Amino acid sequence: MTGFGKSEIAIDGRRMRVEIKTVNHRFLDINIRQPRFMMFLEEDARKFLKQSLSRGRVEVFINYSSERLDAKKVIADMPLLHAYLNAAREICAKTGVADDLTVSQLMRLPDAVTYEDENSDQDALRELLFTNLEAALRELSAAREKEGAQLKKDIDARLDMILSYVETIAGKEHVIVEEYKKKLQDRIEDILDGAEVDEQKLAQEVAFYADRCNITEELVRLKSHVKQMKASGEETTPQGRNMDFIVQELNREFNTIGSKTQDGEILKMVIAGKGEVEKIREQIQNIE
Known part of the structure; x- marks a missing residue:
């Protein structure tokens, strides 16, 4: 965050x-x-x-x-100073020029003294x-708490939107099987060209499809994940990683529902739901 x-x-x-x-x-x-x-x-x-x-x-x-007052420490490089003095004496001896070096002049010579902060305490x-x-x-x-309150408000609103999509899908759940039965019957009649349809075999096929395309478990889990996410938002301990996991599960359930049906209205809700999940995923990257 x-x-x-x-x-x-x-x-x-x-x-x-x-x-x-x-x-x-x-x-x-x-x-x-x-x-x-x-x-x-x-x-x-x-x-x-x-x-x-x-x-x-x-x-x-x-x-x-x-x-x-003791913030600075001055350190004299004595070996270097002695070298400067010896060089000065040698110059005097060889040229006859008087030695006029003073302590202040010595301290101004390159690298003769250094300055350090005194931080020994x-x-x-x-x-x-x-x-x-x-x-x-x-x-x-x-x-961070101020930002977290704003994030929580935004995430809760998106979770409520996801629940509304789930309710819409739940209201269409029974339509999935009915639509499949009608499409299957029409297809068989076209193939048989007016011959009588075997209602028993049709019922068996519809029953098989009904079991395969049942989305009740996914809808229940979606509601449970939303509830867990909201509960995490009320916790005072870090919840970012936990929310990451819940978002992955929300996305997984929507993907499963989308793979089980071709109903246009349900697929529309699935896409919208995944869009809200993605926005929540982006938001929780800000959460510790």
């Missing part, structure tokens, strides 16, 4: 911003983008996210800055990260 949540918190001069974005995906795929010095927290962050998320592609963006970083993650997840959850 798509959603977005963010949090920005500053504690003791350390500021962190966390953004969480989720999009549709069959499985749970978490991608965390963070400063290198926070890599030691990545596995714990994944475990924390998995407690709240079970499906979707999850993008986590972590930005960090510090206003503390791992406990402080951990507290800041998980406080932000918790707040961002709350905002994400609220956004």
